[in-house]
Amino acid sequence: xxxxxxxxxxxxxxxxxxxxxxxxxxxxxxxxxxxxxxxxxxxxxxxxxxxxxxxxxxxxxxxxxxxxxxxxxxxxxxxxxxxxxxxxxxxxxxxxxxxxxxxxxxxxxxxxxxxxxxxxxxxxxxxxxxxxxxxxxxxxxxxxxxxxxxxxxxxxxxxxxxxxxxxxxxxxxxxxxxxxxxxxxxxxxxxxxxxxxxxxxxxxxxxxxxxxxxxxxxxxxxxxxxxxxxxxxxxxxxxxxxxxxxxxxxxxxxxxxxxxxxxxxxxxxxxxxxxxxxxxxxxxxxxxxxxxxxxxxxxxxxxxxxxxxxxxxxxxxxxxxxxxxxxxxxxxxxxxxxxx
Amino acid sequence: xxxxxxxxxxxxxxxxxxxxxxxxxxxxxxxxxxxxxxxxxxxxxxxxxxxxxxxxxxxxxxxxxxxxxxxxxxxxxxxxxxxxxxxxxxxxxxxxxxxxxxxxxxxxxxxxxxxxxxxxxxxxxxxxxxxxxxxxxxxxxxxxxxxxxxxxxxxxxxxxxxxxxxxxxxxxxxxxxxxxxxxxxxxxxxxxxxxxxxxxxxxxxxxxxxxxxxxxxxxxxxxxxxxxxxxxxxxxxxxxxxxxxxxxxxxxxxxxxxxxxxxxxxxxxxxxxxxxxxxxxxxxxxxxxxxxxxxxxxxxxxxxxxxxxxxxxxxxxxxxxxxxxxxxxxxxxxxxxxxx
DNA sequence: TATATTTGCTAAAACGTTTTAATATACCGC
DNA sequence: GCGGTATATTAAAACGTTTTAGCAAATATA
Numbered sequence: 001x002x003x004x005x006x007x008x009x010x011x012x013x014x015x016x017x018x019x020x021x022x023x024x025x026x027x028x029x030x031x032x033x034x035x036x037x038x039x040x041x042x043x044x045x046x047x048x049x050x051x052x053x054x055x056x057x058x059x060x061x062x063x064x065x066x067x068x069x070x071x072x073x074x075x076x077x078x079x080x081x082x083x084x085x086x087x088x089x090x091x092x093x094x095x096x097x098x099x100x101x102x103x104x105x106x107x108x109x110x111x112x113x114x115x116x117x118x119x120x121x122x123x124x125x126x127x128x129x130x131x132x133x134x135x136x137x138x139x140x141x142x143x144x145x146x147x148x149x150x151x152x153x154x155x156x157x158x159x160x161x162x163x164x165x166x167x168x169x170x171x172x173x174x175x176x177x178x179x180x181x182x183x184x185x186x187x188x189x190x191x192x193x194x195x196x197x198x199x200x201x202x203x204x205x206x207x208x209x210x211x212x213x214x215x216x217x218x219x220x221x222x223x224x225x226x227x228x229x230x231x232x233x234x235x236x237x238x239x240x241x242x243x244x245x246x247x248x249x250x251x252x253x254x255x256x257x258x259x260x261x262x263x264x265x266x267x268x269x270x271x272x273x274x275x276x277x278x279x280x281x282x283x284x285x286x287x288x289x290x291x292x293x294x295x296x297x298x299x300x301x302x303x304x305x306x307x308x309x310x311x312x313x314x315x316x317x318x319x320x321x322x323x324x325x326x327x328x329x330x331x332x333x334x335x336x337x338x339x340x
Numbered sequence: 341x342x343x344x345x346x347x348x349x350x351x352x353x354x355x356x357x358x359x360x361x362x363x364x365x366x367x368x369x370x371x372x373x374x375x376x377x378x379x380x381x382x383x384x385x386x387x388x389x390x391x392x393x394x395x396x397x398x399x400x401x402x403x404x405x406x407x408x409x410x411x412x413x414x415x416x417x418x419x420x421x422x423x424x425x426x427x428x429x430x431x432x433x434x435x436x437x438x439x440x441x442x443x444x445x446x447x448x449x450x451x452x453x454x455x456x457x458x459x460x461x462x463x464x465x466x467x468x469x470x471x472x473x474x475x476x477x478x479x480x481x482x483x484x485x486x487x488x489x490x491x492x493x494x495x496x497x498x499x500x501x502x503x504x505x506x507x508x509x510x511x512x513x514x515x516x517x518x519x520x521x522x523x524x525x526x527x528x529x530x531x532x533x534x535x536x537x538x539x540x541x542x543x544x545x546x547x548x549x550x551x552x553x554x555x556x557x558x559x560x561x562x563x564x565x566x567x568x569x570x571x572x573x574x575x576x577x578x579x580x581x582x583x584x585x586x587x588x589x590x591x592x593x594x595x596x597x598x599x600x601x602x603x604x605x606x607x608x609x610x611x612x613x614x615x616x617x618x619x620x621x622x623x624x625x626x627x628x629x630x631x632x633x634x635x636x637x638x639x640x641x642x643x644x645x646x647x648x649x650x651x652x653x654x655x656x657x658x659x660x661x662x663x664x665x666x667x668x669x670x671x672x673x674x675x676x677x678x679x680x
Numbered sequence: 681t682a683t684a685t686t687t688g689c690t691a692a693a694a695c696g697t698t699t700t701a702a703t704a705t706a707c708c709g710c
Numbered sequence: 711g712c713g714g715t716a717t718a719t720t721a722a723a724a725c726g727t728t729t730t731a732g733c734a735a736a737t738a739t740a
Contacts, residue, residue, distance in 0.1 A: 008726055019690045024728060035687055057461040058407070059726035062398045062695050069441075069462075078427040080420065087418040087444060094443065099458060101409075101441055103434065104427060118439060121397040122409075257623050264627065283597050287604065289629040348696055359720045364698060375717055399696035402725050685738065693730080699723085706717075 007053050016047055023048075027055065061123065070310065071119035072102040073112065073129045075153075080282045081253060081297065082130070085152070088303030089128065096311055098125070107194075107224050109134035116142075126310050130154060133195050148313035152306050154198040155325075162313070164305045164326040168198045171295050171330040172205030175249055175277045178293075178332065180213050183340045184247035184275050188218035190235060190259060191251035202251050202279065218242055228258055235262040245274060247338075253280035253294075260288065276337040290336035298328050347393050356387055363388075367395065401463065410650065411459035412442040413452065413469045415493075420622045421593060421637065422470070425492070428643030429468065436651055438465070447534075447564050449474035456482075466650050470494060473535050488653035492646050494538040495665075502653070504645045504666040508538045511635050511670040512545030515589055515617045518633075518672065520553050523680050524587035524615050528558035530575060530599060531591035542591050542619065558582055568598055575602040585614060587678075593620035593634075600628065616677040630676035638668050 009027075013020040018040070025034045026044040047053075061067045070093055074082040090100050101124055105112040112132050119127065126148035131139060136156050142149050143161055155163035172189075179187050189206040192199055203219070210217055220238045222231055235258055239245065250256035256278030268274050270290055278285060281296035305326050349367075353360040358380070365374045366384040387393075401407045410433055414422040430440050441464055445452040452472050459467065466488035471479060476496050482489050483501055495503035512529075519527050529546040532539055543559070550557055560578045562571055575598055579585065590596035596618030608614050610630055618625060621636035645666050 009728095010726075020727080021690055021692095021729080022688090025689090028728080034689080037688065040688085054457070054461055056402075056463075056726050058398055058402045058463060059695090060728075062396075062402050062697090063726080063728045065695080067398070076427065077417070077430065078420070078423040080418070080423075083418040083420075083423040087416065090417065090443060094455075094458075099441055099462065100443070101439055103430060103440070115434075117394070118434075121394055122439065123396075123398060257627070260627050284624040284627060287597070287600050287624060287628060349698095350696075360697080361699080361720055361722095362718090365719095368698080374719085377718065380718085396696050399725090400698075402727090403696080403698045405725080681740100683739080685736100687736070688734090690733080691731095694728085695726105697725085701720100701722090703720075704718090706715100708713105708715080710712090 006056070007051055009053075009055065012044075012047065012051070012053055015051075016044060018044075065123070067123050067125055068098050069101050069122065069124045070098050071122075071124035071127045071129075072100050073105050073115060073119075073127070073131075074102070075107055075130050075132070076104045077102065078104075079254065081280045081299070082153075084299050085303050085306075088300060089307050092303065092307040093311075098311075098314075105130070105132050107132040113138060126150070126314050128152065128306055128310060131156070131196075148310055150306050150310045150313075152302060154196045157197065160323050162309050162324045164302055164309070164328065165198065166297055166302075166328050166330050168201035169205035169208070171279075171332070172202040172249060172251075173209045174205075174332055175293075175295055175338075176206050176209035178334070179247045179249070179275055179277065179338060180209065180215070182275065182338060186216060186218065186242075186245045187247040187249065188220060188238075188242065188245050189249050189251065190220045190222065190238070190255050192224050192255070193221040194224060199251060206249060218245060222255065228254070231255065231258040232262050232265075235259050236266060239263070239266060239268070239274075246340075247271075247275035248277075250276070250278040253278060253282060253285075256280070256292070256294075257284060260292070270337050271340055275340060277332075281333055285333075285335070288337075293335045293338035294333050296331045296333050298330065301328055346396070347391055349393075349395065352387065352391070352393055355391075356384060358384075405463070407463050407465055408438050409441050409462065409464045410438050411462075411464035411467045411469075412440050413445050413455060413459075413467070413471075414442070415447055415470050415472070416444045417442065418444075419594065421620050421639070424639050425643050425646075428640060429647050432643065432647040433651075438651075438654075445470070445472050447472040453478060466490070466654050468492065468646055468650060471496070471536075488650055490646050490650045490653075492642060494536045497537065500663050502649050502664045504642055504649070504668065505538065506637055506642075506668050506670050508541035509545035509548070511619075511672070512542040512589060512591075513549045514545075514672055515633075515635055515678075516546050516549035518674070519587045519589070519615055519617065519678060520549065520555070522615065522678060525555060526558065526582075526585045527555065527587040527589065528560060528578075528582065528585050529589050529591065530560045530562065530578070530595055532564050532595070533561040534564055539591060546589060558585060562595065568594070571595065571598040572602050572605075575599050576606060579603070579606060579608070579614075586680075587611075587615035588617075590616070590618040593618060593622060593625075596620070596632065596634075597624060600632070610677050611680055615680060617672075621673055625675070628677075633675045633678035634673050636671045636673050638670065641668055 009020045009023050013023050023044055025031055025036055026041050031041045077083055093100055103115050109132050112135050116138050128150050130153040131151055136159055140159050149161055151161050151163035155165055222234050250259050270276050277293045279295045281294035285292035285294045309324055349360045349363050353363050363384055365371055365376055366381050371381045417423055433440055443455050449472050452475050456478050468490050470493040471491055476499055480499050489501055491501050491503035562574050590599050610616050617633045619635045621634035625632035625634045649664055
């Protein structure tokens with residue numbers, strides 16, 4: 001890769017004594033259609049190869065309106081769930097010639113709106129978003145404007161969009177039933193004070209399981225906008241106040257991690273004093289002593305569905321763009337923390 | 341954010357009955373310099389505000405040659421170390437109006453070369469790279485071409501570039517000395533078969549510590565291109581063959597994690613049978629039983645230095661662009677796994 | 681031989697900015 | 711009332727593509 005003065009398609013055309021139009025047609029594979037002679041096609045391609053010409057992507061984008069860039073907004077790229085999904089999405093996107101412009105929303109509505117503006121200014125071709133609360137209108141106008149958008153991890157019930165989520169309610173229902181079957185009676189649900197669909201559904205599943213077995217509800221909602229220190233404090237406080245609990249379901253992996261820290265500090269035994277299940281599996285839960293039962297999301301499948309839907313929308317004619325709502329199943333990985 | 345037909349600066353000018361040039365000058369804060377009357381400036385700004393005009397970033401980039409995009413290449417965005425650094429870099433970049441185009445290199449030389457081409461085609465203004473082996477020439481030509489590049493986590497001794505790394509040799513030296521002081525005699529180093537600077541330096545530190553104490557070397561190099569399953573197999577095999585070991589230093593966090601899995605499977609006791617220290621701290625090491633001593637990299641500081649250097653290079657005149665080689669210190673977090 | 685069709689290629693406009701160089705008017709001193 | 715300078719604004723070129731519409735020559739049709 002040597003950085004000479006960059007050649008333009010006009011330079012190229014001059015060198016070949018033909019018009020830029022012809023070069024462009026050849027390069028865009030429209031030679032047959034435009035009846036460029038095979039001789040000339042070959043001459044162009046050979047020369048392009050020789051001088052190592054690369055078109056200016058900006059100029060192409062300006063002219064065509066297509067950037068081949070996908071905007072990816074996740075809650076937090078340093079979260080293991082989101083970074084794993086992002087990794088897989090990136091891989092598949094690059095394979096189809098798309099690049100990823102990314103950002104973390106922090107679940108912050110205003111920040112997200114700004115970021116959407118940035119993406120729009122940059123004219124990304126499509127959006128992949130794990131949306132915070134309060135951006136329904138913005139998502140709507142994108143969708144109504146015919147711009148490909150795929151939501152994941154959560155969605156807005158009020159607006160029709162393509163989205164890929166998991167069966168949150170069923171997942172937490174099954175987890176809680178598992179706890180009940182292993183003898184737990186006072187089961188807490190530690191979650192975020194979030195109205196996002198995935199959080200609400202997880203709550204519903206928890207409540208349904210308890211109701212069906214006539215058990216007491218113990219819900220602790222923690223504000224999303226806390227650092228890890230404070231989350232631990234709140235959980236510690238909750239556990240100290242509620243000293244009759246015998247199990248906890250954590251609604252996200254980082255709540256689970258903070259919970260484990262709190263439990264360790266309080267010197268409680270898992271699962272004897274307290275059985276544990278957490279959403280979102282990862283290596284920590286596997287290696288922990290005792291190992292932690294987790295609701296594993298099908299990360300590969302999520303990424304696969306998200307990018308496939310988006311690429312289809314990007315490349316297929318509008319009439320095929322029916323909205324898809326994909327609901328994937330989780331996998332309850334039973335480990336020692338939930339068996340009394 | 342409503343998606344009307346997008347207005348151009350020309351439309352705006354027509355509506356105001358002035359020339360696009362004037363609008364452009366006002367919008368770029370060059371009104372004073374260009375002696376646009378205060379009246380007109382106000383009229384323009386008011387109208388821009390009213391119609392919600394946003395300039396087309398592509399056209400701007402095409403004209404100015406600046407994209408306000410930074411290309412970020414990390415080894416693997418789903419690795420906790422890299423995703424944490426990426427997160428912080430992203431945050432600071434956005435604050436200065438820069439966006440991040442990112443990708444994972446997989447430490448794959450060819451893939452990385454392709455990705456560099458993609459970034460160049462997209463005309464990113466600057467590069468942040470944790471480089472794989474074999475891209476010295478590509479990095480050289482960027483640097484020689486006057487394009488801002490900052491390497492991190494590792495660098496190339498043969499070429500002068502700005503880079504931000506940690507004191508790898510000293511860090512592993514100190515870790516090994518720690519193990520020796522707590523009575524270990526047969527200390528293994530499990531690392532990657534990598535010629536990258538950080539890996540070589542970590543190896544050097546290990547060897548120097550052993551040599552100074554006349555102890556036996558036990559180095560296990562694992563190929564980078566393995567999935568986690570195979571890494572565990574190799575470590576298990578190594579541990580089985582070398583049954584006289586009493587301590588291990590892992591050269592990266594995921595080697596550490598795989599090592600813990602292997603150790604668990606072999607039912608060895610930490611630290612009684614085997615003391616453990618790993619590079620790169622994260623929550624798993626803190627919560628593990630016993631907790632795992634780790635060499636923590638100063639993630640905040642790394643991100644801060646990287647982005648500061650890059651932004652300076654992007655915004656300061658060329659003459660100030662002296663290369664900086666930053667070496668930061670790690671923090672050996674002593675936990676139970678390394679105290680016999 | 682005149683007319684239509686196909687073949688092979690291109691000129692010029694367009695995308696939406698920024699920037700250079702210029703113009704036109706007003707003001708000033710003398 | 712004339713040269714000079716400051717003031718206020720703009721026309722046009724440039725960035726590097728793609729694409730529309732069209733031209734000329736060659737071939738087919740009648």
